[in-house]
Amino acid sequence: MAASEQLQSNTVTKRRRKRSTISSTAFDVEAQELIEKWEELSNDINSFKNSHEIYLTHLEEIEKLKKDHRIQFNKIETKIKNLNESIDVHQSLIIVPDEQQLNTPTKDKSELLRIRRDSERKKETPEERIVRLSTIREHLIKQRSDYLKRIKYTLPQPPERYLRIILGSELPVSILDKSTQWKYKESYEEFKLRVTLIIMVISLLMSTIIPTYRALDAVFHFLLVWYYCTLTIRESILVVNGSKIQFWWRLHHFISTICTCILLIWPSTKSYKIFRQQHYIFSLYISCVQVLLYYYQRGLLYRLRALGESDELQISIEGFQSWMLRGLSFLAPFLFIGYLFELYNAYVLYNLSIDSNAEPNPDWQFILKILSAIFFILFLGNFFTMYMVIRRKISERIHDIQWLQHRYESVKTLVKRIQSVNPFHK
Template identity: 50%
Template sequence: MADSCLTGFAEEIDDLAKEYESMKELHKKYKDKLEEVQSMQKKCATLVGHQKKRYKQIAEGIKEKSPGLSGEEKAKCNELKTLVEDRKKNCIEVLDTLPRSNNFLLSTTLGPVSVSILSKKDRFAYKEEYERFKLYLSIIMLVGATINTFFIKNRICDACYHFLLVWFYCTLVIRESILRHNGSRIKGWWVVHHYLTVMLTAILLIWPDSVSYRMFRNQFMLFSLYLSVVQLIQYYYQSGCLYRLRALGEKSDMYITVEGFQNWMWRGLTFLLPFLFVAYTWQLYNAYSLYHIAKHPECNEWMVPVASVIFLCLFLGNMITTSGVILTKFKAMQSTSSSPKNKGS
């Protein structure tokens, strides 16, 4: 019986021999192609670097010579400027399909491993997974904040919730760095915002169970609860905006939702802004409350004034950035409506 089983296994192995040899041959071809692709990527990167350097020099030379040119020469100069700008844009498009070295944050957290996503399909899939991650964690944080606000008032449960916040924002910073590395347009204040939030949540995690903590605890839990609700509303609103704009071909697939108001979210403005401004005002109120708690005779923790300053920075950054976007968009709409073309139509 055992001999027949072994004979059967041997026959199966023999049957697989041809397929096994084909697999080895295909794998060898794959490794050769992979080495060839890596070699071509390095060559392309070198050529693009040389092209960008030369076009920069040419553009500077054209700029120096252009003031003293005649009419025909000036027209030729403008043509050359346009050609140089087009070539520079093409170089950037080529760079987008090549692996790039990691920035400082990615190098320190992930090391030299490449996080470049070369396929547009894979980039979009990673962005979609990032959006789902934010949605699921927002729901979990909403549940956690509700439990801590109304049902359980225990420092250990609070610490677990604060740890969740620290982990969420740290993960968000790394994921957004990977997205930005691969062409997402999030930048400026919203990047700084997450670094400040990581610092704030870490402070809340290590804050001892003192008089000052208990004075601020309920206010923060209510704030977290409201912020989780706003994040869910914001996710569905922003996702709807992006879906419509992408369907119309007006926005890139690598645009992502952020904790604030952006140019592409102008449609349905009155729906989202009140929620955002209430959250920003609450951040100011948190800063004000912590400032007064810091003056309490039983408050000896350094976390109180530092958290107050961070909340104030978050309020100012959010308010200034969002107001700036609204003002810029409003001016653009006014200039469009007052243009001669619109007046004549």
């Protein structure tokens, strides 16, 4: 009995030793793998550290090169401007050859006198001198100026005053990589579309299903304030990077920001309740038109870019553009109705401001007059912008028709002359 117990004890001891040996061996293998991974990671970090130091060196060189290149660009622009001014002054001296003008102090008097002596040495007449200076201006200076305009946005641009106020410093906002510029422009377009769709859905719900509740109205108006503020910042960055956004549409967004701020702080008085439903219907209509404009302008801009007739950073706008007339112009009536809606808003707000029953507070009567004036300014700006675009396009078409008529008459005249001198004509 004791012998069997001793045998079992030895068997258990052997099993324990075997398990300990296996566990120790597995632990050593795992530890070795971890050590190898750490050594590999350590080598990668050391390699990255060396490459990062090289990267920082190149980055400093590139930043210095950009600054130096920008300084050279500004110097060349200044020289071209000074040369243009010198040519203007010299041409005036040629037209009015009065010695008294030479005695007046000018910034480039020595240069003008040198040009004049050179012209006299070459025995040029005043007319020949004017032609020579005009040639310099029209061909040499204009070609160089056009070249500088093309490369301007490949260099860092200083932020606008509005961006300096918002950002609080001279933070660089130039995007020099073309693909990154395109991505930023596309994100701007997608942002406008998404927020416009949200505004459209909320306006529909607030004007139909959701009852009047001032807190929800304030959230909607805050969304409008945030949207227009963001648009102004993004558009300023696009302008710095070469996007040619018309002045009116940028001003339109600034004015709209002020308008939505007033709507945000408007207390829940009788005048507000009267205008509330009209404002939501107006927001719904404008949002629907903007969505239609977005898809229409997006397709049209894609075709124009493919043909090389549009800039890469050209963006879709809430209004009527000259390049829109290249295709269908069925959206013009919808835009015109929207502009008339703005005029109607101005009319209603003005009547509310002079109605003491609707708005007894004199301070808010004055603010409502300002709000009415804002809607009227938006109507005038949008209407005259669309009018000028359509007028310009109609004049271009009339010019083309007149040119075709002239060519047709010329061909008819040529055929008649050939027939009159043709010896075989009977």
